Amino acid sequence: MSTPKNILKAIRELIDHGDNKKALDMIQEQLKAGMDDYALLLYAGYTHKELKNFQSAVEFFRKAIDKQREQLQAWQGLYKTITDENWDAPVDDFSLEVVDRLIQSSQSNSDKLADYKRTRQRFLLKLGKFDALLAEKETDLFPNADDRKWAITSLSSTTDKTEARELARRLIARAQQVSENDANFDWVLCTLRSKVSTYDEYSQSVVDHARRFFDHELRQIEHELYSIFGNRLLSSKRGLTSDLRELAELCSKWLSKPNSSLKGQNEFSAKVCKYLASGKLNEAFDFIMQGGDQIEIVPLLAVTLFIYRELGQFNKIIKLMDRIDIAFVPEKLRRPVQEVQIIAKFKLAENDNEFREIVDISKKTFGEDPVQFCSMKLKQIYFKSLIKVGEIRDAVQFETLLKDAFPEDDAVEGCSNANAAFGLRSFLNLHLTGNLDLAREQIRQAMTLENKDRHPADECEDILLLARILVAKGQRQLANTQLVLAAQKDPYNAEVFQVLAENMFATNTDAQKARACAERAKLLNPASEKIAKLLHDIYVKQNIDDSTRLSSLHSLLLERPNSEWALRQSALIEVNLGKLDLAVEKIQKLIRARSNATDSTPEGQFDESKREMCALWIFLSEAYKQKGNLQSAVRACKSALDIDPGNYTAKLQLIQLHQGMGHYELAIDIGTELLSPDTTLALAENLRSHAEIIHTHSLVLYVTDESRTTQEQMERLSDIFDLLAKLLQESSTNCVLLQKMVAQMMGLLLSFNDCILTNCIDNLNLTQFPFPINSRLDVFKCKIRCLTRIVNERPTANSVWNELALAFLALHQHQPDEKLLDKCVECLRNAILSTKSRLKRSEYWCTLGKIFLQAQDNYPKAQHCLIRAIQLNKHSDSAWCLLALLYLKLNLLNEALRAMNQAQKINPQLMEAWIAHALHADLTNDPETMDLFRHSIVLKPTETSIRKYAYYLMNYLRAGKVMDEGTMINFDTIKDLYYRCEHENHFMHAIALLAEHFWYLDEAASYVNSIKDHSLNGLETNRTRIHIKSQCNAPNCSNQSEHIKSLKKLYDMSLSDLKDLLLATPPMKSLFNAISLNDVAEFGRNYKSNYYPLLATSMIVFNLTLTPEIFAVVESVRPLHKLADVYPPGMQSSKPEELLCQQQSEEDKVMVRHDHLSDKLFELLKQQSEQDPTSNAEVTKESSS
Incomplete structure (x- = not known):
């Protein structure tokens, strides 16, 4: 039976022979059998690791460690597992514990210890334990270059903590040497710097990367490089320095790369950078002006703003920024862009509202505390704006704010705080306290403290301030010297050239140089109203033509469409140039603006606003008048009088408008009111004299109007000659209008026959007139004298020359003298030479032909003159008519007929043509002769037409x-x-x-x-x-x-006999029988519309009445006679004015005879009806006639 020891030995042998699968099977059998041994767990971890079962390996190693923590084999096995390149589980705190345990047990083995420490630093970075890493010595922190590279790459996405950013800065400092030959890693460093370093450090790293790795194919590089270039340009306080030009060259190269990410746009940007690299700002500006919307794209936006700023094109900066949403500008560029915008607004500001806007924008952008402003330039602008709008009211308040904003012993941007403070104190004393001597000393102190690296434009500002102080002190010559120096420092400062032009203009030093300086200032700042006003004054003084002045004003209106001064001045010039539609449009715009402003005008300023509104309405009236729209001109004038009923100019203008419209009675009424002693308008003596001349002119126009009857003229003659005599005694005899009026009145007197003229001389006491008149010859002489004075005063008054020629011709006809005809010809020669108008010249040639025709019977010359008149104006009805009369005299009847037909075709209302036609008909025995003479009388009666028509009428x-x-x-x-x-x-x-x-x-x-x-x-x-x-x-x-x-x-006959005679007449007998019998049918059969006058008169004279039935028949017959309007009264409800216009059948159509007798009968019946509308009282026998 195998013992545990033998089993473990067998498993170890399998592992040593690489039979890990069989070894794992044996391990699993023993684990199932309940074997719990450290070695078995350790072998299980090894076999799983070798079989790539890392999760199982970790579990067995951790079980082994839990069984015997003091044994290192399990710790080492676990370490190898979690550091295997195929292990993908995240690092945890236990992983860090594993490394720490191994480091503790390996102090004597330096190789293993270094490896463990390297792993520990990686684990700490992955776990985000940046404080633990920062606690290590800087030399021990990722000593391996590859580890540092890995660490930096890992940190590029985890820089939200302060410790991480500090760690990144330490690593970047040690990793610079690694990036020298690795473009990708170097760009990683650049990206990391954008998150952990200052913008300057980051931007410098990008520039360095672009220089070292030009072949690096990364789309982001060119965009970042161009953005950095734009930022540096806007942040530059010394203009286009050599460093910036080098950077421009680098940008140009990157943007010109064939694989550039923004091919079309970058070609444009590369060209701009090329100009900047060569220092060609003006060429860059010209090129940018062709860029269209491209300049709104952010990288190019910054470059464009810099070019505009350096060339003094602040107006273009404002226009460009108006199209930009600042929220879409990158944060790194936002502050510099806002600073440029505020600088531009300050450069263009000219009134309190614009300076107030600068204060508000500054506070909104940078906060209420000026210490927070991002540049000294903005602080200075902020303080100057506060002084301009009156928020700084005394020196004590100013010094308190100044101390906080400009700490001592601080210098930035090539300008010390002391320099800025002295400059602002000088500005305060110039604009607020008025202490000019102190202001001069302070600005000189500021200039002595200037840094040699300071931008010339900033030096120019100080010199300009000194020049303004010198101008205020009256030391203009010294000011000129300083201004020339300032222009040398900054040739793009519009204010320098403006003050220089003002100074030269005020001292009359050099008019041409003053104009050149003003034009230069306007070129740099086309939106300045002050510069435009100065240039306008120079143009006026130098008599520059209206077109040039108007062009200058239009350029201002393009920048300031609501400039009231520019609108008013351009409208004045446009009126003079005849561009009346444009003038009217501008005046209307002014009136609308003024109307809105008047609604919010303080009570104390309302009178001034009313006067301005009155002036604008009168100006609009004058423009309408010259345009020929007299009705609109009258309405404009009345609007002025609604605002100020006593306005003298408006009343005078209204009088002249009514004169032009032929409303002479209205003009006379206004003039009478104006000159009335009861009027509330007290006129100065010169104004009264002027008003009297205009009023007299109204009277003269009234009486000389062709529609006036002689009786109407006679009624006014006494007043006119009294006024003329008074004016001739009080006024200058060189007054053209006065002389013209006297000539017109003499012409009116000459139109009367001898009897009436003699009566006028006696009744008007003209023998005591300033030009005594005793006879018709004196009248001629007076008229010629007045016209002669006019042409002496105005030699180019061609119409007066023509009138003078006609006066000499009339005098010759009254008292023949060949010398008078010579004078006629001479006057007409002057008239023809005094005008280029073909129509006028045609008229004068026509007059010359009339002289040869009527006075000399020189028919060839007359024909030549009339043909010449027709050549100049083929629509000259007078020339054609005179030519017809000439041919009639020569008995060339066919030619005369063609000429008169042409005259009538041109002007059907020409009386002379109709007389010529009638004379032609008389010669040819035309049956229409009488009608032709009658028509000429209708147009305008003459002695010839009256005699001829009477002859034909009687026959x-x-x-x-x-x-x-x-x-x-x-x-x-x-x-x-x-x-x-x-x-x-x-x-x-x-x-x-x-x-x-x-x-x-x-x-x-x-x-x-x-x-x-x-x-x-x-x-x-x-x-x-x-x-x-x-x-x-x-x-x-x-x-x-x-x-x-x-x-x-x-x-x-008596009335009774007349009645009997009337009743004996068949039609009347039937009518009156029908009336007496109330026979409506019989009355209707016999009644005709033209019987109505006799019927109406008979009803009254013979005391008869009409029954309602008869009355209904009378009312139904059309057309009604004019008398139906007054008799009987009941007929008035039928509106006979409308009924007379009803269309009738041809047999019933009756033309109502409107003659004097009908009119007289109408008045008598109307009077009778008004006295007693219901009665048929008898009228006198005279009325019945």
Whole structure:
């Protein structure tokens, strides 16, 4: 029987021979048999380990250790198992206990001890017991290079604990030598440094890696290198140093690699880096401006911000940052980017709101305590902004804050705290206390403390501050010297060039240099309103053209679209240049902005806001006026008056607008109110004189308007000449408008005939006028004198030259003199040479042709001038019309017809063309001759057309023909000729006949009585007939014709006889019988619409009434007569204005005759109806006529 000892021996022999499987079978049999022996457990662990059953091996080794802990074999077996490369179970504390037990028992065996310690350090790292590792000597910490490499690789993902980061720093320090030839491990070190070292250490390691391992194919390297480059650029306080240029060269090489991860983008970035490596900032800037959206990508963003900052393009920095969400900027770059943004805002700030924004952003970004700000530059900006917005109110408060923010004995960024403190104290004394001498001493102390490595731009800031102090002290020459030095230090500082331009402009030192400096400042800071204002003032002083000034203002508006000053100035220039739509748009934008601002305006500033709003509305009105949109201009003016009802400028503008629109009565009313002694608006003497001139102009325009009747003109003449006399005595005779008004009034006087002119001279006391007038010749001389003064004052006033030529022509016609015609030609030559407008020149050639045609009968020259006028303007109706008259004189009837047809085609309302056509028809015996003369009278009556039309009309009536009801003429327009044409017998006879025809009987009697030549053919008969109709002194008709006798008898009849005669007329007899019998059917068969005047009059005169049934028939017949509006009253409900427009059948269609008689009857019936609407009271016999 085998003993346990023999069994164990057999198992050992199997193990020694490598038969582990058979050995394991025997072990398992003994374990099942209940054998519990240390050696058996130990052999079980060995066999399982050899058979790669590591978990079972560990279990048996631990059982063996539990059985006899003092024995080392089990500990050693367990150690070999858990350190086997195929063992994948995690390390635990017991594993560490195993190593510690073996280390304790192997103190004499140095080889094993070193191996155990190496394993222990690995276990400690895996278990995260970093404090235990840190407790060891630095030389004993992973002494093997491979172990250190393993440890560093393991730590790269576990650096969240302080002890782990410290351990990593120790290992990195010892592992640097290992990474020299291993690119992958070196990059692991770089990655670990990003987690445990400072950013500078990490960035330097990446740069070093990029230099040593250029062939390392890892996509992340180029991105990290470019980001580090951008960070260093933004953090650089000394510009583009040699180190940065070397780094730019390295970035360029990495980004240019053919296998670059971002091929398209990196080619662009590589080009930028190449420019920076060569120190070519301007070329880099130009290239970046072509980059589009690429510059918003983070690595290139930092490079772009640096270039903008170095070249003073702070406005572009703000624009770029407005498109960037700072949350997406990597944390390492975020602070430098924010710092650049705040610096840019400070450089561009010009008002309290913008400085307040800087304070708020600084506090939001870096906290309330300025000590926490990431750079001295930001501290300085923060303090200066506090001074600007008034949060620092005295020196004591300032010194307290300054002491905390700038500790003594500290210097960073090439600038000591003492330097910064002295600079800020100087800034405080300049802007707050006003102690300029102390400010100058402090900035000089600051400049003596400057570090030689300080950025030239920072030195420039100190020099600029000193220059501002010198300017404030009035030492401009010294300031200029300092400013030139500052420009040399930093040629991209816009403020330096701005102050230099201001200083030169103020002292008139060198206008061209001042302009160049201002333009340079604007180029660097296009968003500055102060620079734009300075440049604008320089342009104005140097008389630079409006286009250049407007371009400058537009560039400011691109940067500051809401700049009120720029909007106002550009609108002014655009109005001058005729760009009215753009001007209106800008003024409207200003008004909207001002309206919003007025709502929140403090009460004390409201009056000023109202004045500004008034000015804007008036400005908008002027722009609309020049644009030709007068209705909008009036509305704008009224808006100004709504704000300030007493605004003088708005009222004056409104007067001129009404003048332009032909609303002369409204203009006169406003002028009268403005000059009224009761008005609340007290005008200064010069303003009153100006207002009187404008008011007089309204009156002159009113009376010289062609639509005015002579009677309306006469009513105003006295006021006008009184005002003109007063103004001529008080004002300068060189006032062009005043001279023009006098010339216009002289022209009006010349339009009157001699009788009326003489009355005007006497009644208006014109002999005492500043230019005494005693005769028509004096009127001519006065007009010519005024026009001559105007052209002397304004030699290029071409329209006045033309008017002067016409005045000389009229004087020649009044008093022939060949020298006057020479003057006419000379005036027109000046007019033609004074304008480049083809339309104007055509008009003046037309006038010249008129002179040759009317005054000299020089037909070839007249034809040449008129053809030249047509060449310049083929749509010149006047030229075509005059050419037609010329051909009529030459008896070239076909050519005349073609010319007049062309004139009428161009302007169907041209009266002269219609007269020419009528004269042509008269020569050719055209049956439409009378209608042509009538139409010319409708357009504008003349002596010729009146005489011709009267002749044809009388022949037409004498022949017993019936007149078309549509041929009526408004005789009020003809009556004016009585005051304008000379009272020649044939003309007076003609106008008297027309007055009779249109039932202006009183006027007809007056005209016919004024005829002195009683031998005129038909005069006596016509006179008698007119007297009968007008019921003047009853003439003796015994020698007259039967017609006159019958007419006399009719007008002498009593009302009863007249009624009998009327009832004897068949149509009327039937109508009145139907009315008396209330026979509606009979009445309807006989009633026509044109019977209504007689019917209505008969109802009143003969005291008759209409029954409702008859009334319904009258109301149903269309069209209703105009008289239905007033009689009977019940008809008013039918709205006859609408009914007259109803379409009728051709047989029932009746044109209502609107003549003077109908109008007079209308007024009488209206008056009767208003007195007693329900009565049919009898009217006088005169009214029934």
